[in-house]
Amino acid sequence: MEKTVGVLGGGQLGRMLAEAANRLNVQVNFLDAAGSSAKQITNHDGHVEGSFKDSEAIQKLAAKSDVVTVEIEHVNTEFLEEISEMTDVQPSWKTVRTIQDKYLQKEHLKKFDVETAQSIPLAAPTKDELAKAAKTLGLPLMLKSRREAYDGKGNFPVKSEADFDAALQALGANKDLYAEKWSDFKMELAVMVVKTKDEVLSFPTVETIHENSICKLTYSPARGVSREINEKAQALARKAVDCFWGKGVFGVEMFLQKDDTLLINEIAPRPHNSGHYTIEACPLSQYDAHLRAILDLPISQKNLRLREPSIMLNILGGETPDSHIQAAKKALELFGGEGVHLYGKGQARKGRKMGHVTITAPTMAEAEKTIQPLVDFMDQGKAKASDSPARKIKEQPLVAVVMGSDSDLPVLRPGLAILDKFSIPYTTRITSAHRTPTWMAEYATAAADNGIKTIIAAAGGAAHLPGMAAAHTPLPVIGIPVKPTIGDGTDSLLSICNMPKGVPVATVSVNNSINAALLAARILGSSDAAVRERVEQYMRDSEKEVREKDRRLEEMGAEAYAEKYLKK
């Protein structure tokens, strides 16, 4: 490929950008110290040795690069503005300048009607000014440095007036500060956005878990988040990025508030920690996307799909200088080191980002099972997190077993035992079509977005639940006719089976929850080889069992067999 790229900074983001560039044979010149992370994997004479804070070095980089981009937003944008006369700077220095000042960033977003937290700049870093802001925003509030703030540095939660002194002291008396309205969020989400010359695309929504204000884990798709919110988050992220200048990928961090509204937290004008998972989980990674965007190479929304559910875990510098190496070795030992990235950074200061791991699996439940022992290993002996501890991992159900009444539960239990035997995570719910029609509709409507892949519904008599669930979901619904107190259950069976054209229910025989569960396993198994293997094993076992009975029957004769085995 013809064009060369120049990057201010050569840390891990540059290194992973270089991986993407190496595959397309695009030369990337890094401005950083010799031997920096990114330079270790790019061997050519286009690099510049020095600091991205040095104007002369930046000029030198610009002179040998067709497009200059940044790995970090805390650069001198005057220098960027200067070189944009001689070369293409992406994204624009205006974007970097606006974003690097968090207060300006928020003001800019507001100008374009992008939902973000209310913010008030402090004219001076004094208690009086802070008190003024508190009067408008209420307490608690978040006091923040306008610049050079990342990974929680530069943020101070102010819970009451008693915190004023400590907050001002912590953030430095001579810094530009601003106060931000406290956000009562239930979850943090992030979306990587790709701004090309023509359009704005987005990667899937991820759930981010922070610990001590540093990103610890990301989950994609976000767990338990409906598709509606998922899409709203992506739309909001695209809208936010659309109001900036230039091209490239942007990391957009958001709060999902308790009332299910979304608020932009902050934006990074570059590849971002919350997008690392894309390397393994998507056909193009955020680095591939950044390269395509700044070089005007083609890219489309289709390239940004999720191949498999994924979890990313950061490897931070720990208690000892080799804690991160120990973590990588543990990942090798636990699961062959799938998705391990070590950045080749020198000193492992505590909390410094030294690497990460991305696991993908056919289901989130499986990914969680794979990564949990590594999370536990890294949490060992760690002081309790001071904020946002990682939520305890809960298995994502794949099958929803719904019934109109708890009186159907006894019929369902043999089926639940089969799901247990097959290690298929499920949830059991009471959603009556007749007594809770709205709740039933809501539950069925949200099921697919909540990660459910198949619904099993039991009903007797009028037996409307399976059909009504099917009317509200695009998922396969399996109906179990339950034998009512009057009649043999054929009425239930026909009620469930005789659905109008357009809305199918997969009907099994009366009270046969075992077959319903096996059908759910076959459905999951049609796209998950591990589950299919369990179905096959079940079939082999069942064959063996019947053959054994046949052997015995032949051996013993009918009389003795019936005597021994068929007696009640």
Added chain:
Amino acid sequence: MEKTVGVLGGGQLGRMLAEAANRLNVQVNFLDAAGSSAKQITNHDGHVEGSFKDSEAIQKLAAKSDVVTVEIEHVNTEFLEEISEMTDVQPSWKTVRTIQDKYLQKEHLKKFDVETAQSIPLAAPTKDELAKAAKTLGLPLMLKSRREAYDGKGNFPVKSEADFDAALQALGANKDLYAEKWSDFKMELAVMVVKTKDEVLSFPTVETIHENSICKLTYSPARGVSREINEKAQALARKAVDCFWGKGVFGVEMFLQKDDTLLINEIAPRPHNSGHYTIEACPLSQYDAHLRAILDLPISQKNLRLREPSIMLNILGGETPDSHIQAAKKALELFGGEGVHLYGKGQARKGRKMGHVTITAPTMAEAEKTIQPLVDFMDQGKAKASDSPARKIKEQPLVAVVMGSDSDLPVLRPGLAILDKFSIPYTTRITSAHRTPTWMAEYATAAADNGIKTIIAAAGGAAHLPGMAAAHTPLPVIGIPVKPTIGDGTDSLLSICNMPKGVPVATVSVNNSINAALLAARILGSSDAAVRERVEQYMRDSEKEVREKDRRLEEMGAEAYAEKYLKK
């Protein structure tokens, strides 16, 4: 990581090994010319400049590497033997020496009872010797150079005695030659095998398509190959590799013969072209695996699973010096350049391996659709292939619609129209449970291995087909009761639905092939977002249609409405 690796050769295989090593921060020293493909992405002072044919250079490399491995088997194994006194050589020089002489390789395999083609060495490259071999092996036969043969170089098909002169001339009069029994294969398969200190693991079986004896495409999983053959191929490959010395990955090429037996074609003691797809398609790539094997890092069979079906297409040097760049650009234009690798090799000689592309997709059908336009682009203006042209790509059916008799077809047609509407590839077959019981069983048994994900079975009266199919497959089976000439079809419905515990059939109402098709779509959609989107669209459309009818009914009144719309 502590150990450093040395590699003889620094071409594309070395480069991709370096990608894997970079992620684990393992230093890899390459012995090759300055600026070689692999050195471009590894920036440290451990490289050795020179040729992997130079003993002194090899000594130098060995002195600075904890483990030495090869990127190519055509090395001087005396030199390898020498350095194995001072450092760890993996795989062993004995392995490389045995494999690099194709005749010795085959003799070695035979000694260990590994199925491979019968071979006879020529004492001298003369017509007499060739005639002697032909007498034993029959004609046609394959005349081969024992050494330095790859990508079809060094092979000459000898069809009759008239070819003797041309064959001897083509392969060189002073070369060691051997004759190999002609293999009447229907397909070429390959398996990457990982030999660790403790065990022998294998990646999935791939189908390889050669053109002019150079690998053109690989498909994983191999198309239309049963799981039984798949597993047999992997077992054979592991058995073959198990009889060699040392550790590392091995590429094993095989012939699947017309009688479904397998024969080893040849083995490469290193990462192999047929394993490139693993970079995108598997949690660990063949390069990750090689590194783990030679460094005694943990790896397990689980790491080698397929994430998604994949197709790899080689980018060869073409008619013009930039043909490969044009191909890469086309890949960018067509599908964002997913999985494009350019190797950074200098001159693009015609037929030289300059890069490759790996596409993955939720189904093989989709991967085929994505890559086909690129294959067409690269085939443009190309002289017709002289041997093994790529099979025309045929869409892989995901749904099998089976019926006991063609009289059921009219009932099925509305359902087939739904599958068409949803772009779900399907196949329709007649497999009667009563008139072709063995064929029915065979078909159902093989369906899952042939890539089918759901079976729709129609039957009337005794209606045994759905249940019998379910008894022979782990896939979900959807049963459509067909209304027989006598009765209303309830008998068919109950026959299909009332399956014994252990073997489920998803039953829909009488003659309702539409619901059967929609159920199949929902099943596929539970793991394929694109199909699920189509199901949702169908539900929205259907809702709109009914709402529209409601509007008209209200507007016109019942009388007029019935007059206008319900008249026959």
